[in-house]
Amino acid sequence: MSDELKIKDWLYEHQSKGTRFLQRLVQENSTRGQESGAQAIIIEKCRKLGLNLDIWEIGDEDLINHSAYCSDRKDYSGNPNVVAVLKGKGEGKSLILNGHIDVVPEGDENDWLHDPFSGHIENGKLFGRGTTDMKGGTVALLLAIEAIVSSGIKLKGDVIFQSVIEEESGGAGTLAAVLRGYKADGAIIPEPTNMKIFPKQQGSMWFRITVKGRSAHGGTRYEGVNAIEKGIMIIRQLQELESVRNARIDDPLYDNIPIPVPLNIGKIQSGQWPSSVPDIAVIEGRIGVAPHEQMKDVEKELEDCVKEVCKLDEWLSNHHPTIEWFGGRWQPGNLDLDHPLIASVSSSFEKVKNEKAVIEASPWGTDGGILSNVGNTPAVIIGPGVTASAHDVNEYIHLNDVFDTAEIIALTIMNWCEVYKE
Amino acid sequence: MSDELKIKDWLYEHQSKGTRFLQRLVQENSTRGQESGAQAIIIEKCRKLGLNLDIWEIGDEDLINHSAYCSDRKDYSGNPNVVAVLKGKGEGKSLILNGHIDVVPEGDENDWLHDPFSGHIENGKLFGRGTTDMKGGTVALLLAIEAIVSSGIKLKGDVIFQSVIEEESGGAGTLAAVLRGYKADGAIIPEPTNMKIFPKQQGSMWFRITVKGRSAHGGTRYEGVNAIEKGIMIIRQLQELESVRNARIDDPLYDNIPIPVPLNIGKIQSGQWPSSVPDIAVIEGRIGVAPHEQMKDVEKELEDCVKEVCKLDEWLSNHHPTIEWFGGRWQPGNLDLDHPLIASVSSSFEKVKNEKAVIEASPWGTDGGILSNVGNTPAVIIGPGVTASAHDVNEYIHLNDVFDTAEIIALTIMNWCEVYKE
Incomplete structure (x- = not known):
């Protein structure tokens, strides 16, 4: 069985487990200042996957004094950044997979059909604050890594998974990860793009x-x-x-x-x-x-x-x-359309979806600007979330898109970092 | 010496004391929910004047269920209404003298030249939240009563002094006083009219x-x-x-x-x-x-x-x-221009100021609407405060106007309630 087929099969077999994982993550309200509960779920998952964990509270002087730092938050204690590395065997290109764990406030709770943190599922959609922006994307990243690890596939390059805080308030979490030394040959951020590819992002x-x-x-x-x-x-x-x-x-x-x-x-x-x-x-x-x-x-x-x-x-x-x-x-992002990372992601998309990928400019800024402008790491944005649903009441995500995105990312990892054959 | 001259002399002699009394009252911040400190000063003054005191916490069922009651305040405890009666010898007309003790919030404190509750005095003006609206008016009422009592003048009709809460939030204090039975043949409310007479008030x-x-x-x-x-x-x-x-x-x-x-x-x-x-x-x-x-x-x-x-x-x-x-x-107020109370106040004004009184409609509602519409007590508004300064930063009052108003009110009391001669 080809590696690509192994991934497809593994993801198909693990839809229920993956759905429950996303549901649990959504139920853990992670609005600004209370990210720790959701991060604990992420940490536990990374630990089980055998990744090298780096858990730290951001806010040191290097961060606060950096020109790209912009935050009015006084206290980061108790709500850590998480980075988890799947070490490669060497020589392959490295890839950062970045998701933010913070979600925006739920607004007027009476406008929601269900409790904003219920994780209610109906007609293939999972509802709740943060489903689309962007816990669904983060779960796709972790499913991709888990599919690779569980399928016994080894990689040459490193995969650097990041679950950061503060994206919704200016990106201090990703900036802190960059300043801690996490840079790579490329990065994918699964913000809600309706599975379109966004090489350029509005700042x-x-x-x-x-x-x-x-x-x-x-x-x-x-x-x-x-x-x-x-x-x-x-x-x-x-x-x-x-x-x-x-x-x-x-x-x-x-x-x-x-x-x-x-x-x-x-x-x-x-x-x-x-x-x-x-x-x-x-x-x-x-x-x-x-x-x-x-x-x-x-x-x-x-x-x-x-x-x-x-x-x-x-x-x-x-x-x-x-x-x-x-x-x-x-920061805005501005990746050249002929960058090889776009080709790699597009090719994976076409294999999974049997159609051409749509390439657009994103209507919002992401942490991709910091990764590329400060971390010198070319970043592309593609994720399963519904763009119009981000920050809205009754925010939701199509569960199928989460699994399709997981497969696209797994294939991109194998292509970009290269599979190591003994 | 005529009674009117006694009043003039007494007020002239007691300007410093009257000013200090107003200053102390302004220094006691009486924004909604914290009226008790200022009421304590009023109570002490009425006690010294030998008035019959009635001090009670409003909020009983008769009040809450009254059609003119309109308030979102849940708790009136600890911040009483005060009524103090100077009993007449009988037969004269009665007169309510009504002032509210509550003041509106001070707004952005940085816009004030002095602490909003300093009671700072400069060039004959006393500054602070509530000086004009309407502690200056209330002090004029008390000075008028004190001048009469101290000058040994006896009255036929009752003088019913009221220091009420909640005027700035809809008049529950005055309504409570009406429902407690306080009605009269006329009422004066010294809201800030620039010493104009307002028989009609905007609701x-x-x-x-x-x-x-x-x-x-x-x-x-x-x-x-x-x-x-x-x-x-x-x-x-x-x-x-x-x-x-x-x-x-x-x-x-x-x-x-x-x-x-x-x-x-x-x-x-x-x-x-x-x-x-x-x-x-x-x-x-x-x-x-x-x-x-x-x-x-x-x-x-x-x-x-x-x-x-x-x-x-x-x-x-x-x-x-x-x-x-x-x-x-x-409630709006709408007193006929030929009501004898207007004639009485106008005549007092002319005696004190040697000029004709200006009669206008008030640009704001007062508790006069409740006194007349619910209490059947005809009310007229005249007070020493500066209309434009009410609710404004750097609120102030001209001290001279406080003493002139005290004299006008004392003369009106003597005319309306009639002086009792043994």
Whole structure:
């Protein structure tokens, strides 16, 4: 039996076990600051697979002082990064398999049909926060490794599995792994791409705009200046900026994406009292960075946009809003389409799915930017998750796609790292 | 020496003491839920004046079940209402003197030049949260009573001094006093009117509009529906509603008021994460009710306005926002201009200030609506506070106005309740 057939058979035989593993991982809520429970499940699995485990709490000075570090988290204790290496026999190319364990908050729980952390299964879909983004992808990575190990297949190159924290908040976990020395000849990140291949990834940054008003009694609101009204003026100009920035993008990889680099208004907080004029409004959001763009240039463009609004308004021109670049910050990724890793992944995809792989640009940043820009490790993104379902209520994943992705990744590992024959 | 001259002299002699009393009262932060410290100062003063004290915790069933009761406060324990009666000798008309002890939150403390609870004095002004709204007015009431008592003047009618809680949140304190039996032939409330007389008061109600969106990853924001954007559509329509409602008002008492019945957007909260599309936005505000309007009609007008926005937007027409009428709810006041209480106050004003009193409609609701609509006690509003300074940062009051108002109120008491001569 060929190695490839062994993998297919093993995965087919282990669908129930693999599904239960994903379910258990989803049931372990791993929103920011409480990643330890889910990491414990990962660690146990890697230990059983006989991988060389490296478990550590990130946050040392090298990380905090690095120019690509961007986080407002004060305490990483108790919630480790995990790296587990399947050592090769030597000479083959090495491959990083990177997944993040953190998930975004579940939002309004009442909007969910089932408990967001139930891991409910229906019609071949597994539901719950993190199924698509990206515990399904992480399980695909571990199934690929397990299929290879269990099938008795030996490799030349090293496979470096990573379960990192903090991806949703700017990538401090992957940056810490890079700084700890984990680099490779290539990397795959199974973020939710609908099984498309994303060689280019949109980067992004978080911003916070603080708008001042002047408080007054609501019954004489004309004596005050409403910070919400002024904030709305800025939001409208930011919507305009999004149109202008996207009109410039002509990369054909973005042809099927309605807004290549979206600007999202994610949060607004203003006012303490219904009958007072609010004196401060805080707007938070995320601006996309195109693969070819520099973060600094995009920062300046947004700052100039806010300055433009201020010019048109007497109050704002005398009370400039402040702009902070805080929290999340994802480098864009920009891998050449003719890089051999793309060929390897595409070929595996075609073998498993019997169709041509779709190659697109990703609508969001991933830790691939850090792997390539800081770790000098070329990264490609392909994963089983449903792009539209990430961060949404009733987040789900198609279980079939998890197993197909596991097979694609196993074949890519064998091709990239090469099989060692005694 | 005439009684009126005795009052003038006494007040002149006691300016320093009166100022220190106001300062001490301002230093006692009495935002909602922590009114007890300031009430203790009031109680001590009333005790020294020999008034009949009635101190009780509000919140009994009669109050909670009353149709005019509107509050989301669960616990009134430890923060009493205070009523203190100066019994007359009989036959004269009775007069309620009503002030509220609660103050609104101080807002962003960094905007204040001095600690909001410092009671800082500069150039004849006393600064701090609650100086204008309305501890300065309450002190004027107590100075008026003290001047009368200390000057040995006896009255025929009762003077019923009230220091109530909850005015800023809908008037449960005054309603509780009415239900406890405190009614009178007239009432004065020294809310901050710039010493103008307000026979008509704008009522108001709080509303909360909850707008639903659909969450999604910010990088594919086009897959979601941004609750902030939908909320902004509603805010714009509410601004339109304010224009329409105010264009209808032709009462000459409102001639000098830029917006007779303002609609204030006081608060917005939406989103949990900068890079997620927010799925819910909660907008809170206050709508003014004109003296001649019914609360129910105004509710309906706002609800219809929100329905209109929904008709124009496919998402909103399928996901109607919810509207709640919560918290604050102030009945409008509408005293006839030829009521004898207005004549009495106007005459006192002219004696003290040597100029004609200005009669206007108030830009905000007061507890006067409850006194007149529920307690059948005609109420007029006149107080020393600076209207524009209420609820604002660096709130202040002119100390001279506090003493002038005390004199006006003392003369009104003597005229309305009548002096008893042995």
